[in-house]
Amino acid sequence: MEPKLVRVPTEADIQKAFNTAPKGISEATHKAHLGLWQGYANKTNEIRKALAELDTDPAKANQIYSQTRALKVNYGFAYGGYINHNVYFDIIGGDGGPATGDVATLINEAYGSFEKWAADLKMTGISGRGWAYLGYDHEEQRVFNYIGDGQDTYPAWNNTLILALDVYEHAYFLDFQTARAKYIDAFFNCIDWDAVNGRLLKATGK
Numbered sequence: 001m002e003p004k005l006v007r008v009p010t011e012a013d014i015q016k017a018f019n020t021a022p023k024g025i026s027e028a029t030h031k032a033h034l035g036l037w038q039g040y041a042n043k044t045n046e047i048r049k050a051l052a053e054l055d056t057d058p059a060k061a062n063q064i065y066s067q068t069r070a071l072k073v074n075y076g077f078a079y080g081g082y083i084n085h086n087v088y089f090d091i092i093g094g095d096g097g098p099a100t101g102d103v104a105t106l107i108n109e110a111y112g113s114f115e116k117w118a119a120d121l122k123m124t125g126i127s128g129r130g131w132a133y134l135g136y137d138h139e140e141q142r143v144f145n146y147i148g149d150g151q152d153t154y155p156a157w158n159n160t161l162i163l164a165l166d167v168y169e170h171a172y173f174l175d176f177q178t179a180r181a182k183y184i185d186a187f188f189n190c191i192d193w194d195a196v197n198g199r200l201l202k203a204t205g206k
Contacts, residue, residue, distance in 0.1 A: 003048040006082060008041040009034065009089070016093035016192070023096070024186040029174045036170060037089070040081035040151070047075045081151035084131055087164040087199070094192025101197040102206075103162065106136070106143045118188060121145050125167045125184045132167060134196075135159035136203050160203035163196050 017030045051071055061068045098114045099107050111117035124145045125132035131148030135155030143162070146155045155161055165187055172183035 003052040005045045019093040020190040023189045037085040043078040076152040091195045096189035100193045132165040134163035162199040
């Protein structure tokens with residue numbers, strides 16, 4: 001059976017992100033970033049093909065090293081990087097400012113105010129090694145800011161990722177060098193809250 005492959009993103013997928021240039025995150029950064037996103041898509045597809053052809057004899061599996069282990073562990077990293085960037089480039093390129101719509105209500109319920117949520121996300125982004133996420137918890141029907149130290153660090157189980165902030169150096173070094181906090185400030189000015197609300201709607205079905 002042929003595996004289902006993910007779509008490899010193109011420059012058309014980052015056109016909206018180019019709106020961030022006047023706010024400090026340059027087109028050059030996004031174009032370089034696109035190459036990494038494409039890399040995650042290509043590796044996701046490569047691993048899916050390899051898994052489809054894998055001999056599933058349990059005798060060939062091993063927790064120290066085996067082809068199964070190598071493919072499965074690295075699949076999480078490749079597909080995680082693909083998904084994280086799908087969300088990042090979907091929700092960046094807007095007008096920024098305070099949250100709007102249903103996500104604003106959830107942020108206020110969870111953090112007391114948009115300002116407190118933004119301060120928490122900034123602190124989370126500075127504390128994380130790779131990502132900061134806003135996840136929707138289906139069990140509690142609340143939102144929470146999560147740290148992602150790697151591409152394969154997802155929000156907790158039963159959460160849906162609705163906003164992703166990439167804090168790896170490639171996301172900001174060309175524009176801000178090591179000043180991650182300034183990059184996060186610029187990111188806040190570029191959030192597309194309609195896109196975040198769209199992801200929330202898809203997650204909740206409401």
